[in-house]
Amino acid sequence: MDELEVNGYFASSNGKFYFLEFENVCNSAKEYKIELIKHAKKYGNYEL
Numbered sequence: 001m002d003e004l005e006v007n008g009y010f011a012s013s014n015g016k017f018y019f020l021e022f023e024n025v026c027n028s029a030k031e032y033k034i035e036l037i038k039h040a041k042k043y044g045n046y047e048l
Contacts, residue, residue: 004032 003010008021020043022035 005019006027007025008019011018011020020039023038024031024035026032026035
């Protein structure tokens with residue numbers, strides 16, 4: 001993860017940047033944690 005935004009985050013892979021959008025807008029650390037865990041479960045099988 002390179003940069004965290006309220007509606008997602010930027011990640012880099014093979015020299016390219018990608019924006020991975022959250023389902024919900026995050027306004028607290030707890031909300032970020034919930035959304036990041038969702039992404040880890042959803043995309044855990046993919047290699048970035």
